[in-house]
Amino acid sequence: MSTRTAIVWFRHDLRIADNLALRAGIARGCVVPVYIWSPDEEGEWPLGAASRWWLHQSLHALDDALRKLDSRLIVQTGDALPTLRKLIKTTGAEAVLWNRRYEPAAIARDTQVKRGLTDDGIEVESFNASLLNEPWTIQTKTGGPYQVFTPYWKTCLSLPVDAIAPTPRRIPSPAKWPSSLKIDDLKLEPTIDWTAGMRATWSPGETGARKRLNAFIKNGVTGYDKGRDRMDEDGVSMLSPHLHFGEISPRQVWHVLADSAASASAGASTFLAEIGWREFAYHLLYHFPKTPRAPLRAQFAKFPWSRNRKALRQWQRGMTGFPIVDAAMRQLWHTGWMHNRARMIVASFLTKDLLIPWQEGAEWFWDTLVDADLASNTLGWQWTAGCGADAAPYFRIFNPTNQAKKFDPQGNYIRQWVPELAKLPAPAIFEPHTARPNILESVGVKLGLTYPNPIMDHADARNAALAAYRRIAEEKRLTNN
Numbered sequence: 001m002s003t004r005t006a007i008v009w010f011r012h013d014l015r016i017a018d019n020l021a022l023r024a025g026i027a028r029g030c031v032v033p034v035y036i037w038s039p040d041e042e043g044e045w046p047l048g049a050a051s052r053w054w055l056h057q058s059l060h061a062l063d064d065a066l067r068k069l070d071s072r073l074i075v076q077t078g079d080a081l082p083t084l085r086k087l088i089k090t091t092g093a094e095a096v097l098w099n100r101r102y103e104p105a106a107i108a109r110d111t112q113v114k115r116g117l118t119d120d121g122i123e124v125e126s127f128n129a130s131l132l133n134e135p136w137t138i139q140t141k142t143g144g145p146y147q148v149f150t151p152y153w154k155t156c157l158s159l160p161v162d163a164i165a166p167t168p169r170r171i172p173s174p175a176k177w178p179s180s181l182k183i184d185d186l187k188l189e190p191t192i193d194w195t196a197g198m199r200a201t202w203s204p205g206e207t208g209a210r211k212r213l214n215a216f217i218k219n220g221v222t223g224y225d226k227g228r229d230r231m232d233e234d235g236v237s238m239l240s241p242h243l244h245f246g247e248i249s250p251r252q253v254w255h256v257l258a259d260s261a262a263s264a265s266a267g268a269s270t271f272l273a274e275i276g277w278r279e280f281a282y283h284l285l286y287h288f289p290k291t292p293r294a295p296l297r298a299q300f301a302k303f304p305w306s307r308n309r310k311a312l313r314q315w316q317r318g319m320t321g322f323p324i325v326d327a328a329m330r331q332l333w334h335t336g337w338m339h340n341r342a343r344m345i346v347a348s349f350l351t352k353d354l355l356i357p358w359q360e361g362a363e364w365f366w367d368t369l370v371d372a373d374l375a376s377n378t379l380g381w382q383w384t385a386g387c388g389a390d391a392a393p394y395f396r397i398f399n400p401t402n403q404a405k406k407f408d409p410q411g412n413y414i415r416q417w418v419p420e421l422a423k424l425p426a427p428a429i430f431e432p433h434t435a436r437p438n439i440l441e442s443v444g445v446k447l448g449l450t451y452p453n454p455i456m457d458h459a460d461a462r463n464a465a466l467a468a469y470r471r472i473a474e475e476k477r478l479t480n481n
């Protein structure tokens with residue numbers, strides 16, 4: 001039996017199945033599975049509070065899964081290169097293997113780690129375990145990156161999807177295990193426990209991810225094309241945090257769906273296109289690495305944003321007086337997740353009704369989402385603000401009340417998350433400030449006391465936003481002439 005040892009460095013691939021770095025490690029000989037907590041190496045985007053909670057659970061799940069295969073997770077903290085060097089010294093490992101990440105800070109760090117280890121005479125190999133197609137493999141006919149989704153996805157669909165890597169049955173241990181911190185030593189969970197809603201909603205880890213995928217394929221995917229916009233129904237997969245942390249891979253999603261009875265449904269192809277949006281987000285982040293902070297369309301740098309801190313806080317707390325916005329922001333706070341339609345509504349509200357910079361919204365999402373993902377979050381915010389790739393046109397300003405009427409027709413989503421309005425019937429629940437006083441009184445709603453008055457008038461805000469956006473569009477036209 002070979003005694004060669006490889007370190008498999010786990011990052012956004014917290015799973016055993018379809019894990020190419022792990023498979024390569026096993027093929028070489030003994031494996032030391034390692035997780036290194038190094039928030040300082042994440043640049044401007046160290047994990048937010050909700051994501052840290054998820055990571056804590058997911059590391060435990062990974063360690064449990066490794067132990068079932070006669071292995072274990074070695075947990076370390078500190079900068080990656082010196083930490084790996086120490087581990088190499090104590091284990092005698094000859095190789096370090098990992099699955100690639102695509103965020104700018106991670107790319108810079110990984111490049112430095114690779115150079116350092118290679119100079120030390122250590123073999124380094126990296127793999128693709130989190131995308132169907134890596135960003136540099138898809139190009140327009142003229143050789144550049146895509147900035148429009150439809151042709152991007154068409155190109156992706158013309159390519160084969162690699163098979164799922166076989167799941168190992170045992171992981172050979174090294175002759176001597178290095179010491180490890182306890183996962184709890186990383187102190188990823190909050191000291192004051194506000195995570196009950198997240199605990200009730202999620203099962204982080206590979207098993208939870210597989211269950212979620214199987215349940216969605218069995219019960220949800222065929223109706224996904226029609227149901228995915230309904231905030232009051234369970235019409236979406238809720239796979240996003242599992243995909244973000246790599247507890248399941250898009251290749252697995254693709255093949256499990258392709259092998260299912262639902263594969264030919266319209267719902268399945270719409271769902272795969274959403275996986276495509278995730279891929280597109282990584283494509284854009286890789287090719288435009290400044291976009292987490294700077295608008296992709298440069299003229300938007302001059303947009304006359306407002307610095308209204310009070311309104312920002314009201315938005316964050318779900319106290320805007322617009323029930324659908326407040327429901328969504330409270331769902332986010334409680335569960336660490338928000339429906340995609342709701343994300344578009346609250347993002348449009350922040351950037352176009354309140355004229356607050358999209359970066360403020362992106363930061364709040366970063367801290368509160370369990371699926372906070374630099375690529376998808378950046379794309380989502382820039383798209384809604386109108387300054388990103390394939391973005392919503394500037395004149396598309398969601399009317400929050402109409403959105404609620406359409407995508408939460410009985411008001412049940414609002415009822416769930418804004419309990420002080422739960423007894424209001426539809427349509428009053430969509431717009432309590434226009435309801436007849438006797439209706440409000442009969443259910444104990446006192447505007448300004450039990451629930452806020454709207455913090456602004458949507459029609460006025462819309463006009464102000466249109467004027468500001470028109471100026472930017474005009475400026476662009478003048479610069480182009």
Ligand SMILES: Cc1cc2nc3c(=O)[nH]c(=O)nc-3n(C[C@H](O)[C@H](O)[C@H](O)COP(=O)(O)OP(=O)(O)OC[C@H]3O[C@@H](n4cnc5c(N)ncnc54)[C@H](O)[C@@H]3O)c2cc1C
Nearest residue numbers: 236237238239240274275277278340343372373376377380
């Ligand atoms: C302002 C804004 C911010 C967002 N921030 C994030 C984020 O930080 N992390 C994140 O994963 N998604 C983000 N999204 C995209 C999308 O809202 C979520 O991926 C989706 O709501 C997750 O729920 P789901 O797993 O049930 O999705 P489903 O509808 O079941 O879709 C399946 C998967 O496809 C991917 N996906 C779906 N829609 C999108 C999309 N528009 N862009 C990129 N990928 C998509 C996700 O991985 C998702 O899990 C954001 C969207 C907006 C408008």
